[in-house]
Amino acid sequence: DKHEDLVAIFGAALVMILVLIL
């Protein structure tokens, strides 16, 4: 579960960064 959570956190952070720069 920890790996899944880390991927989710990383994915959500990536989405936020993309929204902020685009």
Next chain:
Amino acid sequence: MNESTASKWVKVLPGLLFMFVIALLAMGTKTLGGEWAGLEGWIKTNSKFLGDVLKINHVIIVIIIGMVIRNTIGIPSWAQAGVKTSRIFIKMGVILLGSLYSLAELATLGSTSILLIATFMFSTIIFTMWLGKKYNMHPGSAACLAAGAGVCGVSAIVAVAPAVKARGEDIAYSIATILSFGIVCLFTFPILGHLMGLTPEQFGMWAGTGILNSGQVLAAALAFDPGTADVPSISLKVGEIYNLTRVVFLPLVVLLITILYARMSDDKTVGTAASAGKTFFSKFPLFVLGFIATVTLTSFGAFGSTHPVSPDLKAFRDIYSWFFSIGLTGLGLQISFGEMRKAGGTPLVIGSVAGFLKAALSLVVVLWLF
């Protein structure tokens, strides 16, 4: 990135596209800048009963499409790896959902939810374990069932199973019972909520307390009030805080059940302080920290103004609604009637009694207090 990781992600793509296409069919293209309103729009214009009375929206549609595919032709083999990413989408959606709250709101909602959830959770667990002992259930089986009925369905059962030395069949029975009960709740809660005229806040509290499975709470809250980027779903906003409260309680519950199991089965090798501490930290849900980080960043204005809502925050709302639709498509695709038929006998009766009592009593408390 090494080759095996890269090939793992390539394997995931077809199934991901499969879930996206189902979500697109249900939601249409309006949030993507198009004009098509999807199956949801078609149902609203063609069936007053389904659209206005049962208030069927894209959330229920993706789950039903998923269930139909799973139980007729099955998940195509090329899509199986991708369908397993559905939980990641739900977790990413929850982290982005954090952009709806301020720290003050989180504190207010969180304090009520901790009180309600703790009361219902611990009383359900103790009641289920007691009922299991009364009807001579295997202690490991009763412990799995109590975890499922008390906390958040499947993940709780899986977390508790090794601590109480549950047998494979105990786990399968408990999961089948909890999922069967949860599917009934998922479809009946939103309809009952509308019939009883619950406010979105009341519905969020009721679904968050009374439904046994996190994915199903999310689905029921969105089915009751899907919300839009301009007016986010209140039932989701409230219900998800209750959901996260339960998930955060999971390590404590594993601890409590292990101790109850040790007393019930006279097993001296479980429930020791060392194993309890290890269990506690290994079960803490990390993604909740991501949610809290988003709430904090939003409160400090990292994503722009919250009143009026900045374009970035609106974009987050559109994105999480897609993530939830894709994740819930996966939830539907993982509902197998064959698996559910494994539920039966004493566990099904005890699980249903505990689940029904929890649903009914939490409704009474929500109506009485709020």
